[in-house]
Amino acid sequence: MHDHLNRLRIVVLGGGTAGWMAANLMAHRWRERNVEITVLESPEIGIVGVGEGSTPQLKAFFDTLEIPEAQWMPVCGATYKNGIRFCGWSRQPGFDSYFHPFLSAIDQHTEPAFFLNCSLRRGGFDVPAHPDRFFLAAELARKRLAPLPAHHFPFFVSYGYHFDARVLGAFLCRHALQLGVRHLQGKVRQVRLAGNGDVAALETEDGRVLEADLFVDSTGFRALILQQALGVAFRAFADNLFNDAAVTLPTPPAPDGVRCNTTATALDCGWVWDIPLRDRTGNGYVYSTAFCSPDAAERELRAHLGMLDAPVQARHLKMRVGRVERHWCRNCLAVGLSQGFIEPLEATALHLVLATVDGFMDAFEASGFDPAGQTAFNAAINRRFDGVRDYIVCHYRMNRCRDTEYWRANAEHHHLSDSLKAILTCWFTGRDLRQEIERQGIGDIYPPLSWHCLLAGYGQFPDPAKLRRDPQADARVNLAAVDDFVSRCALNFSSHGAALATR
Ligand SMILES: Cc1cc2nc3c(=O)[nH]c(=O)nc-3n(C[C@H](O)[C@H](O)[C@H](O)COP(=O)(O)OP(=O)(O)OC[C@H]3O[C@@H](n4cnc5c(N)ncnc54)[C@H](O)[C@@H]3O)c2cc1C
Incomplete structure (x- = not known):
């Protein structure tokens, strides 16, 4: 069999988080192979330096590299993340906020009750179907407990992190050098x-010439190799994801202890993230310049944070939302912002970076530069990007803020994919959403639980005034038992503050 890795020379262009992640993963997986990896970056251009929330994929990344939490978390100001709380996206009574949990094995015990109540409520029965009380992660976040179970708790709990993006890049650089990059x-x-x-x-500008067999384009929004030199087309998602800018402003850490979830709060023309780090809280207003000027956005963010007159500088960023048609073209693989970006509502960018690099390494080991392997890889990554996009579009489409033109435009546009249309039709006609997600084969991107949380979390049920009593409700779901189960599971976890002191 041909060894595609023998004497492979790889140049990674770009030293942002994406470039260093790619270099580390390749250097680690191919450490016994004859592969030479160089990272070239321009300090003059610098990195984007935002992106402080992750999915559980980041834990998988550190586990793969065998880097313990105690080694990287304190250095990067990192905290634990049980999930995301969405605040103010719905004006339905009782649904002013909800929690999107990261999945855990333990959820299988309460998920059937949640799905059943969602189904009954969609059918017009007055049963509780707000997601928060059904899932352990929401309880952990509410009680500020780290997602690290006691040794005797026999269930795996998945979680993500918050971290300082600039410091993480520097940490990954040092680690890559140890791996011979x-x-x-x-x-x-x-x-x-x-x-x-x-x-x-x-x-380079100083006349150096770097040759290689494979080039990884991690040049951020510039996409210098894949888009500029190779001319691969970019597909903007602007017709259903309107946000194209962000303004950020740090605040001191919360005085009552560090929270262990991200909060995404709806403002007039977008939403603001609140990401708790050890020594500060990261805040960023993600908005649409078609509806709001950068100055107005900064003012609204400052007002939201109570910092109208604070002498702290805000940072303004532009975002290019969409994806390339092909992530791997010829001998170039794009990784990170150069391959696309779906706005940060679900903090999925690094997740997509890791899926891209892992998928590429599998494909390359199997068939090198074979075009059929490239085509299959590109289709798989596009499917993932589009699946994440649909889930995020659904947030906006289902919003019930309705008091600004921005939110009305989000709730009313008709640019939905066939996949998302089918999911919404299924939900609103009372059919089984699990079956629909299975039929579409998209449960690996967002599982039925996530879809139920989103739709139920925004109170997408029949008009509360028209709900009727379910005479068998108590027999069907014992909610007291659910509450008891969730709160007793939570007894197996210690405080976030205590966990951070050991990491
Ligand atoms: C507002 C906002 C919020 C975000 N929030 C999140 C989040 O919560 N979670 C998440 O996972 N992601 C988030 N992201 C995305 C995240 O920031 C990026 O995915 C991540 O930082 C990786 O960026 P990158 O490495 O692709 O690009 P960059 O950090 O921009 O790095 C580009 C690199 O290329 C180099 N370069 C460019 N041109 C040249 C050249 N000509 N010569 C040499 N070097 C060059 C630069 O010097 C730099 O080293 C967010 C992004 C934005 C804009």
């Missing part, structure tokens, strides 16, 4: 193409 600094002024159209070399 070469680190160069310099600004690329030209991408040289070979006669057959492949990328031949990168030429």
